[in-house]
Amino acid sequence: MGLIAAVTDPDIARHLLRDEGEVIVDEVRHHWVSFVVPVLVCLLAVALLASVPFLPLDWGWFPILLAGVVAAWGVYKVLVVHMDRFVVTNMRVYRVHGVFSQQLATVPLTRILDITVKKPLVGRVLGYGHFVFESAAQAQGLREIRYVGRPDQRDLSIQRVVQRSGVRGRPQVN
Structure with a gap:
């Protein structure tokens, strides 16, 4: 991998726990609107x-x-926005970001308590929103993910992964 590729490719796959059977369900790049100012x-x-x-x-x-x-x-x-990736796997969610030094923040699916999807008026018109994660961890590096394209579909995708993983049982019907 050359210097240019090292600076412009976040290489999210290298963080997978392949031996444990972890696979990527969704890789979220920022919505195009986050590139406007740069x-x-x-x-x-x-x-x-x-x-x-x-x-x-x-x-x-x-x-x-x-x-x-x-x-x-x-x-x-532009590189800061491009290198910021949010990844949903069958075991966890994680975020890789940083241009020169890279940071990784991970939350296992078992620790996710709640996901709030915020969609400002402009976001509803242009198709983006912001995720806010509440987790069992006190201090986490994965609290807010901004400018997520198709936020409703991505929220449903995360909910499906959580449900399929068996972390939360089926809803009880009385």
Whole structure:
């Protein structure tokens, strides 16, 4: 794996417990709306470069330098969004994120007590929402997952996995 691939691929499969029979049920990437601000920042860098011919020759270096810094920050923010993955397996849910140093937060299905799906008005129109996990663990690194595309279907997917795993019994009918 080259340097570019190492920085741009979160390689979520390497965190699977294959010997235990763990398989990926769903890999959640961020909804496209989470890329809007970083892409606008990159476009700002292009606009700064476009201003160079209209400035005095002595000041031409400044927008070029500023455009480089703005573009680097915009590309970094795009990578932050791209590298943030939420994974549902048949045994647990986990989140891998980070560009230069990677972090992994895991919650076994047995510890998930509740999932709240928040859908703001814009999210309902564009098809995204935010997950908030309540778990038996006091401090967890997997509390909120933002900008999840198709949140209702993904919530049902997690509920199905939890139900099939036998963590929670069938509802009792009186």
